[in-house]
Amino acid sequence: MPTDKQVPPGSRVAVIGAGVAGIMAASTLKQAGVEVDLYEKEERAGGHLNRWHHLFPGREEASLVREGYLQQLREHSLSLMLSAEVKAIVREPEGPAGGRFRVTTAAGDSRDYGAVLLATGFRLFDAALKEEYGYGIYPRVLTSPELEQRLSPGGAGLDTETGPPKRVAFVHCVGSRDAKVGNRYCSRVCCITGVKQAMAVRERYPGCEVINFYMDLRMFGSGYEELYQEAQEVHGVNFIRGRVSEAAKTLGGAIQVKAEDTLLGRPLKVTVDWLVLLVGMEPSLSAELLASLALESDQAGFVASRDKFLQPGQSSADGVFLAGACGGPASLPESVNQARAAALSVITYLNRKG
Amino acid sequence: MSTKGDKWGFQPEKSNVIVLDRPVAPLYRQLRLKVPSLASCFFCGGCSATCTASEEGMNFRVVHLLLCRGEMEKVGSLIAPCLLCGKCTLVCPRNVDTRSVVFNLKLALHELQ
Amino acid sequence: MNHHTPKISWQNYQKSIADDHFYFVRSCIRQTFFPGSEQTFLRILRQELGKDVFDDPRHTSCTGIAYHSDVVPLQTIMTVVARHFALMTEAGYRNFLVSCVTSFGIYNEILHMWEHHPEILAQTREHLWKATKREFQIPDNLVHTSDAIYKFREEIFERxxxxxxxxxxxxxxxxxxxxxxxxxxxxxxxxxxxxxxxxxxxxxxxxxxxxxxxxxxxxxxxxxxxxxxxxxxxxxxxxxxxxxxxxxxxxxxxxxxxxxxxxxxxxxxxxxxxxxxxxxxxxxxxxxxxxxxxxxxxxxxxxxxxxxxxxxxxxxxxxxxxxxxxxxxxxxxxKYLSSKGKYMGQPMVPDYCCL
The missing domain is CATH 3.40.50.11810 (Rossmann fold)
Known part of the structure; x- marks a missing residue:
């Protein structure tokens, strides 16, 4: 545990975003004796974790995991500012106070910091942009977070006027790997989310057939491939390799889906009670913030690391660090690891400066 | 005309093996130059799913694979039903100009005739 | 490869549709099967809305159906299309109004090809000149007749x-x-x-x-x-x-x-x-x-x-x-009487559908 001597006094750090990456970065810094302000634009901390009911691949209850993170906030008496959207971060000239970054919120409050750690996360892809899937037009077309809400306790479930759902289909890669919407990258976590949610639907509605339409299934993480296999073997989830080309409403309000069964080489159509779009991640840091800090971003628009091999977590601008999905699609454990690593980089930076 | 095959009443079956050792078909090479985006195809099948002519055998994904593998025989008949509506190009997640591929293929096959 | 494709919102398609002064080209098959439609179109635009629409008897089929059936080659249909644009140019119009969707697709496609391949446009100009001694301008606005009715739908509803x-x-x-x-x-x-x-x-x-x-x-x-x-x-x-x-x-x-x-x-x-x-x-x-x-x-x-x-x-x-x-x-x-009051005959009804 570092002591105050190693960290120059008066050097505060602003952590932007109180999702899991922001909370873990802030608590790591605080434990190392660095004074931190944690800015969150929403009314509560937790970020996208708040959207999920259980987590892949172990299917842990999200609320318990969230509680674990919030416990960190309380334990270390972190200074958390809620409903505090950061509007501007301006690099100030070196002054006697040593303040280098002036952070200003939408409410107009300003404060100076020695370093900034961006943990702004991602934005969910707007599924309405894939017009052929009819999201926002047909009520039975959902996004994956909406399905999660429906399946969570107190959620609306998937029952229709005619009772429990008989068939549900998932579309993988919605807004990811798609040049038509300008997102060429893979969002990485949607594949496993689709597997997890397919199993959840089967568990909740044992009589319901579940079909996952995929282009490739990317089971890269620990335990992912095993979950995929479990979905096939235990839950009988039907995986069909073919990209869905269009969805249309049927007379009963169900959704007709068209795809190619590419392994058979024949067109396929199927009517489903619900169509779930596995929406991907998009960069969320505003262009103004990117520009005001002169940050470099990657092709997709995520904040780029200065050197992804030697200095991951350090942006192209001196004193500005990043953790979590603001640097590109990342799973929750990956974000946490990045957050702790970035916190260490911040400490090293402050030490060298002091 | 009588052949020895008739005498036997059977012939050796045509091989079903895809032979990648064969040189790339000149037509495919030209097509790749004319429509560079073809290189981006990853055979997802979105094109054939939305295709009006798919029930008549048209399958852009299969046509492209056949060309890649140097199997030219069926290509002409597979693309014949295409009415160039371009719906496949709209759904392509890799922005392949599928319509232009079929269009140029039709032109090229026409010239070969 | 283009790695910077702009994001496209599929819901925000806006199309500019000219307000007046159209050069009108008819459809081949509508003349036969729905003979009143184009006449009605002209009546609405001219008499109801007071628009200037030039109905030119000199234009021909665009040959689109033959083109799509691999009968007419690309160079030929381009020259036919070029001739239609020449007729429009000669008549002093810049808005090309098309009654047929097949033709509409053909015109759009050929304009697109010319835009991206100026050498093909130059070749087509030469072909047209050799064949007919005509020259042409590219239309400012390519309008389908349904675009026009869509544009004027509120005016129509007022009447x-x-x-x-x-x-x-x-x-x-x-x-x-x-x-x-x-x-x-x-x-x-x-x-x-x-x-x-x-x-x-x-x-x-x-x-x-x-x-x-x-x-x-x-x-x-x-x-x-x-x-x-x-x-x-x-x-x-x-x-x-x-x-x-x-x-x-x-x-x-x-x-x-x-x-x-x-x-x-x-x-x-x-x-x-x-x-x-x-x-x-x-x-x-x-x-x-x-x-x-x-x-x-x-x-x-x-x-x-x-x-x-x-x-x-x-x-x-x-x-x-x-x-x-x-x-x-x-x-x-x-119903089945001509303008002179004579019986014209009537469409067949399937056998099962006996009256």
């Missing part, structure tokens, strides 16, 4: 004598729409509303009081498909596609179908008779078929035109039930 409702004011008529493939699938930004949820027909229907029914195969081809119909061996495919459309929309019990493409209107109308004769498959409440109207016929009904001037008696599926539902004032006894 309406009927709405698309039961007994002129009660519940809305339920209308299934079909938009031709070559209207917006090739170039979504050239059509009102794009390719997935085209607005061109639904906008008219809603503006005139009707209710649009969205059915699962709404975006599917009508079955015409050029070579699928033109070559007899392929007609089974054509009729199967039309059946797919009709089976998809029939459960919604639409009062009528409206289409914006000559081929679509024709095949969705005529193939109902064929399917009835071939397989005994019928559509509509009493097996008498679902009437298929052009958008000009629909506009003409809204404006209170004589249905026999619109050419409704020429439909294979009898459109008279629509008139009855609307509470339309017309003369049933004049």
């Amino acid at each position: 309406a004598r009927y709405t698309l409702t039961h007994r002129n004011g009660e519940t809305p008529l339920r209308i299934a729409e079909h938009v031709g493939c070559h209207y917006a699938k090739i170039f979504p930004d050239k059509g009102v509303g794009g390719a997935e949820f085209p607005r061109v027909l639904s906008g008219m229907v809603e503006a005139w009081g009707g209710e649009v029914v969205d059915y699962p195969e709404r975006r599917h081809c009508c079955g015409f498909g050029f070579r699928h119909y033109v070559i007899r061996e392929n007609r089974g495919y054509s009729v199967a596609n039309t059946r797919k459309k009709l089976e998809s929309l029939a459960p919604y019990k639409p009062d009528l179908i409206v289409a914006n493409c000559p081929g679509c209107t024709m095949f969705m109308d005529k193939w109902q008779y064929t399917l009835g004769e071939m397989e005994g498959v019928t559509f509509g409440p009493d097996g008498r078929g679902i009437p298929v109207l052009t958008y000009e016929e629909l506009a003409g009904l809204v404006l209170g035109y004589d249905p026999w001037d619109l050419g409704l008696q020429m439909h294979q599926v009898d459109a008279e039930p629509v008139l009855k539902k609307m509470g339309y004032r017309y003369s049933p006894e004049k």
Whole structure:
């Protein structure tokens, strides 16, 4: 545990975003004796974790995991500012106070910091942009977070006027790997989310057939491939390799889906009670913030690391660090690891400066 | 005309093996130059799913694979039903100009005739 | 490879449609199958709205159907298209108004090719000059006739004598729409509303009081498909596609179908008779078929035109039930009479449908 001597006094750090990456970065810094302000634009901390009911691949209850993170906030008496959207971060000239970054919120409050750690996360892809899937037009077309809400306790479930759902289909890669919407990258976590949610639907509605339409299934993480296999073997989830080309409403309000069964080489159509779009991640840091800090971003628009091999977590601008999905699609454990690593980089930076 | 095959009443079956050792078909090479985006195809099948002519055998994904593998025989008949509506190009997640591929293929096959 | 594709919002298709001064080119097959539609179009634009539309008898077929059937080569159709643009240029017009969706697709496609390959444009100019000693300008605005009716739908409604409702004011008529493939699938930004949820027909229907029914195969081809119909061996495919459309929309019990493409209107109308004769498959409440109207016929009904001037008696599926539902004032006894009062003959009705 570092002591105050190693960290120059008066050097505060602003952590932007109180999702899991922001909370873990802030608590790591605080434990190392660095004074931190944690800015969150929403009314509560937790970020996208708040959207999920259980987590892949172990299917842990999200609320318990969230509680674990919030416990960190309380334990270390972190200074958390809620409903505090950061509007501007301006690099100030070196002054006697040593303040280098002036952070200003939408409410107009300003404060100076020695370093900034961006943990702004991602934005969910707007599924309405894939017009052929009819999201926002047909009520039975959902996004994956909406399905999660429906399946969570107190959620609306998937029952229709005619009772429990008989068939549900998932579309993988919605807004990811798609040049038509300008997102060429893979969002990485949607594949496993689709597997997890397919199993959840089967568990909740044992009589319901579940079909996952995929282009490739990317089971890269620990335990992912095993979950995929479990979905096939235990839950009988039907995986069909073919990209869905269009969805249309049927007379009963169900959704007709068209795809190619590419392994058979024949067109396929199927009517489903619900169509779930596995929406991907998009960069969320505003262009103004990117520009005001002169940050470099990657092709997709995520904040780029200065050197992804030697200095991951350090942006192209001196004193500005990043953790979590603001640097590109990342799973929750990956974000946490990045957050702790970035916190260490911040400490090293402050030490060298002091 | 009588052949020895008739005498036997059977012939050796045509091989079903895809032979990648064969040189790339000149037509495919030209097509790749004319429509560079073809290189981006990853055979997802979105094109054939939305295709009006798919029930008549048209399958852009299969046509492209056949060309890649140097199997030219069926290509002409597979693309014949295409009415160039371009719906496949709209759904392509890799922005392949599928319509232009079929269009140029039709032109090229026409010239070969 | 282009790694910086702009994000496209599929819902935000806007198209500029000229307000006046059009050079009008007709469709080949509409002249025969729905002869009143183009006349009605001209009547609406000229007499109701006071627009300047030049109807040039010198223009020919664009040869689109032959082109799509691999009969007419690309260079030839480009020269034909160039000649039409030359006629437009000579007549002093810059807005090219096309009645046929196939032609509309052809014109758009050729303009696109010329834009991206100036050498092809130069070659076409040379071909046209050698063949006809004509020169041409590229039109400022390429408009489909359904675009024009869409643009003026509110003006038309201001003059309406009927709405698309039961007994002129009660519940809305339920209308299934079909938009031709070559209207917006090739170039979504050239059509009102794009390719997935085209607005061109639904906008008219809603503006005139009707209710649009969205059915699962709404975006599917009508079955015409050029070579699928033109070559007899392929007609089974054509009729199967039309059946797919009709089976998809029939459960919604639409009062009528409206289409914006000559081929679509024709095949969705005529193939109902064929399917009835071939397989005994019928559509509509009493097996008498679902009437298929052009958008000009629909506009003409809204404006209170004589249905026999619109050419409704020429439909294979009898459109008279629509008139009855609307509470339309017309003369049933004049249905099959020519302008001189002589009996013209009438469309066949399938055998099973005995009166």
